Amino acid sequence: MKDWKILLILIAVFLAAFWLPVENVRFQNGLIEGFALLKEYARDHVLLCLVPAFFIAGAISVFISKAAVIKYLGAQAKKVLSYGVASVSGTILAVCSCTVLPLFSGIYTRGAGIGPATAFLYSGPAINILAIILTAKVLGYKLGLARAVGAVVFAVVIGLIMHLVFGKEEKNRKGDDLEEGDEKKEERPLGKTALYFAVMIGILVFINWGKSDPEMKVWYFIYQIKWFIGLTFLAILAWMILTWFKKPELKEWTFSTWVFAKQILPLLFAGVLVAGLLLGRPGHEGVIPSQWVARLVGGNSLGANLFASVAGALMYFATLTEVPILQGLLGSGMGQGPALALLLSGPALSLPNMLVIRSVIGTKKTLAYILLVVIMATITGMIFGYFF
Numbered sequence: 001m002k003d004w005k006i007l008l009i010l011i012a013v014f015l016a017a018f019w020l021p022v023e024n025v026r027f028q029n030g031l032i033e034g035f036a037l038l039k040e041y042a043r044d045h046v047l048l049c050l051v052p053a054f055f056i057a058g059a060i061s062v063f064i065s066k067a068a069v070i071k072y073l074g075a076q077a078k079k080v081l082s083y084g085v086a087s088v089s090g091t092i093l094a095v096c097s098c099t100v101l102p103l104f105s106g107i108y109t110r111g112a113g114i115g116p117a118t119a120f121l122y123s124g125p126a127i128n129i130l131a132i133i134l135t136a137k138v139l140g141y142k143l144g145l146a147r148a149v150g151a152v153v154f155a156v157v158i159g160l161i162m163h164l165v166f167g168k169e170e171k172n173r174k175g176d177d178l179e180e181g182d183e184k185k186e187e188r189p190l191g192k193t194a195l196y197f198a199v200m201i202g203i204l205v206f207i208n209w210g211k212s213d214p215e216m217k218v219w220y221f222i223y224q225i226k227w228f229i230g231l232t233f234l235a236i237l238a239w240m241i242l243t244w245f246k247k248p249e250l251k252e253w254t255f256s257t258w259v260f261a262k263q264i265l266p267l268l269f270a271g272v273l274v275a276g277l278l279l280g281r282p283g284h285e286g287v288i289p290s291q292w293v294a295r296l297v298g299g300n301s302l303g304a305n306l307f308a309s310v311a312g313a314l315m316y317f318a319t320l321t322e323v324p325i326l327q328g329l330l331g332s333g334m335g336q337g338p339a340l341a342l343l344l345s346g347p348a349l350s351l352p353n354m355l356v357i358r359s360v361i362g363t364k365k366t367l368a369y370i371l372l373v374v375i376m377a378t379i380t381g382m383i384f385g386y387f388f
Helices: 003-018 025-063 066-073 079-087 100-109 114-126 129-139 141-177 190-207 217-224 226-244 247-279 290-296 302-314 322-331 336-345 351-361 363-387
Strands: none
Touching: 025 100, 025 190, 025 247, 066 079, 066 114, 079 114, 079 141, 100 114, 100 247, 100 351, 114 141, 114 351, 114 363, 129 141, 129 322, 141 336, 141 363, 190 226, 217 226, 247 302, 247 351, 290 302, 302 336, 302 363, 322 336, 336 363, 351 363
């Protein structure tokens, strides 16, 4: 790093420390909220969400050839297949904006095009079947249906635009990533590899199955037996590891998993801490008063929809928590348009996941992705609010 950059950083740190408002009660409360949210995140998401996701990402890197990823998800792959798979992945995964990051990083670094990769990145947390059903039940069928349709359309459109804007760079990246020997025949039959990944995804999905209304009988029943299902999948995975894999493969898998973890976890923890400091946990206040948020999202103006989109993009939503938050905001006067805008930007983006996305695809692509989500959510919210 150049000396002038180091000097600027030192000056910024000095000024921040010099003017740090430690005597301010709201700032003190924000600090408490930041660490409280970090504690909740560590307890509720790291072991059950992120650790399985890291292992899946590591397995993608080791056991799926770059040639196969490029064939189905690369920049030159058939659009119907690549975007079709990427845009509906959330119906299977049902993960939050942070848990999807190791999976996104895995397929992107393995050779997936920026279009299908960002379609997957958006759809993973946005197209959550249980969240959409809960939205329709609690907030009304119109919002639920609009969220479902909007999320699928967003995933495809965002992916296609990212491909159009950065397509030339992607062609060069594809050529660099495809190493000699990547097209060699797989040592393990494709059926075994597919089953192995299905079992790991099953573990991720079922151990994180959210509690639902008892009236939603199927989902509630699965929630009641989720640990039995998850442990069954875990036992199957253990058997697969012992009988299907060689020791060098397992070492490579573990190392690849660690590479993703050390890249992503520090940024996530820092982002969660800052998000909690500024906005607090659901039902609590950070440095920014919740009354400001409620006041700014009333009606259906451009400003209200834009603010809802930006606020949603910065906040961290654990899976399903956006619904009760919106229920409270709607009760405080939030418009239907801004509510949809927040539903379309919030679950797919957060300050923590922005930091990680930047480390994977760079600043320029990350800014383009964020702007696409925010702008499309704002416009969609205004259209929805105009009619409803």
